[in-house]
Amino acid sequence: MNARRIGPMLLAALVAVGCSTVPQRDAALENARVAVDGARTEPLVTTFAPVELRAASDAFYQAEATWRDLGDADRIRHLAYLAQQRAEIAQQAARMRAAEAAVASANLERDRVRSEARAFEAQQAQREATLAQMQADAARQSAQNAQTQAAIAERRADVSQQQAQDAERRTRMLEQLLAELNAQPTDRGLVVTLPDMLFDSGRADLKPGAVRTIERLAEYLQRNPSRGVAIEGFTDSVGNDAANRELSERRAEAVRMVLIDLGVAPSRMVVRGYGKAYPVASNDSPEGRQLNRRVEVVISEDVGRLSARSPRTER
Amino acid sequence: MDSKPWKAWIAVATMAALVLGGCATAPAPTEQIAVSRAAMDDAISAGSTEYAPDEFRIAQQRLNAANEAFARREYRLARQLAEEAEVDARLAATKARSVKAQRAVAEVRESIRALKSELTRR
Numbered sequence: 001m002n003a004r005r006i007g008p009m010l011l012a013a014l015v016a017v018g019c020s021t022v023p024q025r026d027a028a029l030e031n032a033r034v035a036v037d038g039a040r041t042e043p044l045v046t047t048f049a050p051v052e053l054r055a056a057s058d059a060f061y062q063a064e065a066t067w068r069d070l071g072d073a074d075r076i077r078h079l080a081y082l083a084q085q086r087a088e089i090a091q092q093a094a095r096m097r098a099a100e101a102a103v104a105s106a107n108l109e110r111d112r113v114r115s116e117a118r119a120f121e122a123q124q125a126q127r128e129a130t131l132a133q134m135q136a137d138a139a140r141q142s143a144q145n146a147q148t149q150a151a152i153a154e155r156r157a158d159v160s161q162q163q164a165q166d167a168e169r170r171t172r173m174l175e176q177l178l179a180e181l182n183a184q185p186t187d188r189g190l191v192v193t194l195p196d197m198l199f200d201s202g203r204a205d206l207k208p209g210a211v212r213t214i215e216r217l218a219e220y221l222q223r224n225p226s227r228g229v230a231i232e233g234f235t236d237s238v239g240n241d242a243a244n245r246e247l248s249e250r251r252a253e254a255v256r257m258v259l260i261d262l263g264v265a266p267s268r269m270v271v272r273g274y275g276k277a278y279p280v281a282s283n284d285s286p287e288g289r290q291l292n293r294r295v296e297v298v299i300s301e302d303v304g305r306l307s308a309r310s311p312r313t314e315r
Numbered sequence: 316m317d318s319k320p321w322k323a324w325i326a327v328a329t330m331a332a333l334v335l336g337g338c339a340t341a342p343a344p345t346e347q348i349a350v351s352r353a354a355m356d357d358a359i360s361a362g363s364t365e366y367a368p369d370e371f372r373i374a375q376q377r378l379n380a381a382n383e384a385f386a387r388r389e390y391r392l393a394r395q396l397a398e399e400a401e402v403d404a405r406l407a408a409t410k411a412r413s414v415k416a417q418r419a420v421a422e423v424r425e426s427i428r429a430l431k432s433e434l435t436r437r
Contacts, residue, residue, distance in 0.1 A: 074395075110430065117433070
């Protein structure tokens with residue numbers, strides 16, 4: 001070996017060493033390795049950012065190759081930095097696309113909820129409309145009911161007016177009957193006097209003309225079913241007292257029989273013969289005696305108040 | 316072999332020149348700076364000044380440094396810085412878009428929640 005050649009060779013070796021370094025652990029490369037491995041093992045990244053992940057991996061392989069080939073330390077740091085940043089880009093791109101996908105599905109969800117809300121509102125409106133319809137129907141029904149009630153009340157008013165008219169007519173009829181019977185009000189009740197001339201002289205048989213009066217009496221009693229009747233016979237003072245009492249009683253009894261024939265219940269009637277007692281006129285004149293010969297029909301307020309004459313009520 | 320020792324020196328000088336040239340000189344990275352500039356513009360339009368301000372600032376500083384190195388004709392350094400500025404800008408843009416998308420998710424979910432609670436309240 002020529003000693004003169006050693007100098008240039010040494011120089012060349014020194015120059016070569018100056019441009020490259022011995023491979024050793026490089027901090028920047030380790031950071032890049034951690035970042036790229038983190039991206040590779042992140043499912044979100046492999047799913048949503050495969051292109052960016054590939055770029056980061058390629059950048060890392062380039063940096064690692066340069067390191068293995070004993071490349072320039074500054075260049076290794078540079079390439080490692082590019083790889084690390086690309087790994088971070090992959091991470092961010094993955095999150096962005098995941099979020100975009102979530103926005104898309106959330107928008108679908110929101111549209112679904114919105115249409116649900118609209119359907120609910122429509123349903124609500126339908127329900128309210130139905131309710132309003134029901135209320136309207138109910139109002140119409142109650143108006144109809146009120147109308148019906150009014151009609152019923154009107155008819156009732158008609159009926160009660162009719163009844164009032166009937167009652168009035170009945171009252172008038174009764175008054176007329178009483179007037180025809182020439183009934184006299186007394187403290188014992190209404191008194192209808194059947195005069196002597198309605199009977200055969202000295203006998204208890206009623207003349208046909210008496211029947212009309214007794215018919216009216218019967219009609220009045222039938223219209224006033226709660227009233228009782230006392231039929232009392234009287235004579236003048238001529239003749240035997242016992243005979244007079246018997247005659248007066250038989251005349252009263254005759255009237256009672258006719259009233260029974262005309263439909264008046266026997267239980268409503270009592271018969272008494274007073275003879276010459278209780279004269280209504282003087283027995284001294286023929287006119288007075290004729291007035292004393294009579295049958296009085298006393299119509300009391302009710303059957304239970306049929307009372308016999310007391311001496312005090314003598315007239 | 317020892318007939319021309321000066322030839323050996325010429326060879327050594329040539330080799331050293333080549334090696335040193337390989338280390339010190341490089342073509343002007345005009346294209347790479349344009350690419351980085353475009354990535355920067357994209358980051359701005361993505362809203363990174365608001366949604367990824369740290370990443371944006373780093374990218375901007377690197378691009379400025381690249382431009383300064385370019386002006387000093389340190390092309391190798393300028394290329395490195397420009398390449399780093401490009402990935403910085405891309406990261407800023409991607410992060411800004413990611414943040415916006417995640418906020419959009421939150422907003423839509425909130426609107427769904429509000430709709431649902433309005434539904435159940437009625």
